[in-house]
Amino acid sequence: MEIEKAYFTLPEILDRWSISEADLIYLAENDKLRLSVRVFGIPLELGDYEDTGNGERFRVPWEHSRYSGLLDLYAQDVFQLFRCSEIHISDFRTPRASYAALYGEAEPIFVMIGDLLLRLEERDRFETETGFSGADTGPQLPIFSASPEYHEVRCGGHQFRLGPIQAQVVRALHEATRRGEAWQSGKAILSAAGSKSLKMSDVFKSQKQWRSLIESNGRGNYRLNCGCFRPIPFRHACPSGSTVGCAGG
Template sequence: MGRIKKDYHELDELIARWNLSEADLRYVVENDRLTLSVRIYGACMIFGTYEVEDDWGAVPVPYKECWFDGIVDLTRSAVYQLFEVGEVRAADFFLPNGDFARFSNPDEYRAICRKNLVVREDERIKFEREELSELGHGEPSPPDFRRFFLGDDLWEFTEMQARSISFLYEAAKRGEPEQHCRKILEAACSASEKIGHLFSTRNDWQEIVLKAPGRRGWYYLEPRLVVAMSC
């Protein structure tokens, strides 16, 4: 799974790898088939479990208060609100074992938006093994370069442009990142004579498709994109 062993992954990098539609993403999240998490940096938190009492039902029982830096899972209500309005102010979370986590200060919260969402590594493995086949994906599909995130930026390309990017991506994976423009245009099925003509709808295309130093007419894919799509 990529070049770096990770304990968690950004949600959008996995969505690109899985080629999962927004509708399918919402479905699996809202039906508890994919747990979304968030990274908490240096906060004083209370952790606890629940005990069932006849008169009161499930009663929260704290067992630890400490400074915390790590991953916590979002509640279903928080995720639902985030997808509905784009942001949620969250103060209550869960741990993978079902225990709860909340800030010690009752007035403290975290403003969470889509770019903050992550998926724990064990959750990724579980989802790919148990759920992708049911959604008709089977093994993770090749990246879709028509629409993808790189960092916080959303990139969108035409079908033809996406084919050229895919060609460079596969070349990079083979260890041959630099390719001549003629081969790139052929892979895109483009009648254009220049790469610039193929990408004429985007003024910033050279942030993704880079010129090879000292080799006129040769190009390679932005290395950060290769790494992100290989995760």
């Protein structure tokens, strides 16, 4: 019996992919694969970055909480960890915000190589984008799918029903991805979509899981947080007396 997991240990991934530890380290420290750690009850600050207009940026926190779960590591911390076998970390990546950091008087978290994990979503993303996989896991659901007008999209296990401007933003980011130019200026994308606000978080505030759909690099650029594409199939009513291009039944 194989249980469903939200994350995996590195030995499990090495076994699945049949690669060497050196290859996995190379992927992680070159930011081709994001590794995570499990934390329990830590004081965590989530927030976004704002530009000052002169090339600098500052943090704008929007949540303080006691957090238990997975947090992703930056590539430079993974690099240090594999060379020193242990490291103390205060800043993390998370799909929920542009940054995640300990706050107050919390001591940096002590992390060892054996603590490293790989999220299910990250494993699937890597396998989809590279075409690389280990054991045959059967047919996979598409990472990203969309209706013709992008008012309904799916990314991983999340489904979104988007308003007109939100749909235009996702369409533009998807088209940029297909051109090989995934990272786009958030302000430019929002302006072209006709948004009065030039903050992505404002435009998508009605979508609780929007950061699972759109990723920020923390410097004002955004891209789809999804891999390959397949249109969402829809049944359309057939014109009277015609069955061309329509599903029967």
